[in-house]
Amino acid sequence: MSKTTKTFTIKLSQTLLVSVCAIGFTIGANAAPAVGTNANTIAKSSPVFLGNGGDYPFSEAVRIGNTLYLSGQIGFKEGKLVKGGIKTETKQTLDNINATLLKYGYQKSDVVKCMAMLTDMDDFDDFNKVYQAEMAKPYPARSAFSVSELAAGASVEVECIAAK
Template sequence: MHSKIKAVLLAVSIGTSVQAAEVSFLNSSGSLAADLPFSESVRVGDTIYLSGQLGTLPGEMSTVPGGIVAESIQTLTNIRNTLAAQSLTMNDVVKCTVMLADISEWGAFNKVYTAFFSKPYPARSAFAASGLALGARVEVECIAVVKS
């Protein structure tokens, strides 16, 4: 179950017209985000912004053992579960940002990534980062769109 906090976001477009879109801040039951200073995901209209996910088991503050492959599997499983809680799938993801502790592990990450996503793949950026939270090897954030 999600806890939803609703707000109104005002978007001012060119000219003087103003449009309102509903904003929902979503955290799954047992989500670590409930105890940390961010939301697991935020929905603005038909767009879902997922916070960066690590390879942690639900409710735990440490990454799964086994290195980049195990962490990548758990990270993408966490993303899939976050989406499912909102009745979405990996096919609804349009953009991913991948942060790797070591860019030389990019190939190993890609092998896992292609098991979770299929063509046409979401747009994606990947880069090496120094010092991911919890000593993680990988962190992935995504943007998904609710299809009408």
Template sequence: MKPFTVLVPLLLVPTALAGGAEVPAPTPTPAITYHPSGGTLPFSDAVEVDNTLYLSGKIGTGADGKLVAGGVKAETRQVLDNIEASLKRYGYTRAQLVKCTVMLTDMQDFATMNEVYGAWMVRPYPARSTLGVSGLALGASVEIECIAAK
């Protein structure tokens, strides 16, 4: 017997046993785009999977790369400005945010961060988690990472 002849009946048996169900089409591979951070650190600024953008965490650094002065209120404003700049760079808006994770080095700063965050965020608000952490890069008080979808 030829191998092809032997394989055809074996391939038809599972279909026959399943009531003649067709084999599903393969799932398309998502389009993934990595947006480099532009620095020397080993992470991307953002990764886009089809129409979903995953932003790396942002801290309150200004154009000079240093934390802005003024504590958690000023840092939160700068973090949100940095998020907005990244969203715009990749063709998204804050209205397309679906999930944010906030990290605070002092949970006593929650109300102050939340006041700035709430004034900046667009309704309907994205899902959000807020975590207390023991430290952040550059001694930041707040870091926020987000996911946006088109």
């Protein structure tokens, strides 16, 4: 494939992605609200902000209805990033997620979506080995992204959504 064709294909793909997202947001914004048993009553659950980020400006998790949105976790233990590389960091990250889930009455089996951020995509296979060992089938939906840097020099950060 020529460089011009490749550039055109990338730009076209980006344009299509933006268009599809815009359509999705428009449809979602104009969707009919959920209604309770009475057609005049709109069923709404206010967010409950749980825990805190200590010195940082974020909540540990937010619950809306039966859905729990967790802030991203890194491989911190006792206030420090664990040593030992991507496998050790991933294990500690998932342990931290599990502890947060349990703290708010959820389990790993309630996780429906995770987003993983890695500073080096060469670590993807090692990350997956630990993730597969720690999470059970059926696995949650998941995205993985390469990022240039994470807080505290971490190699991996994972955020999840759980629902009951």
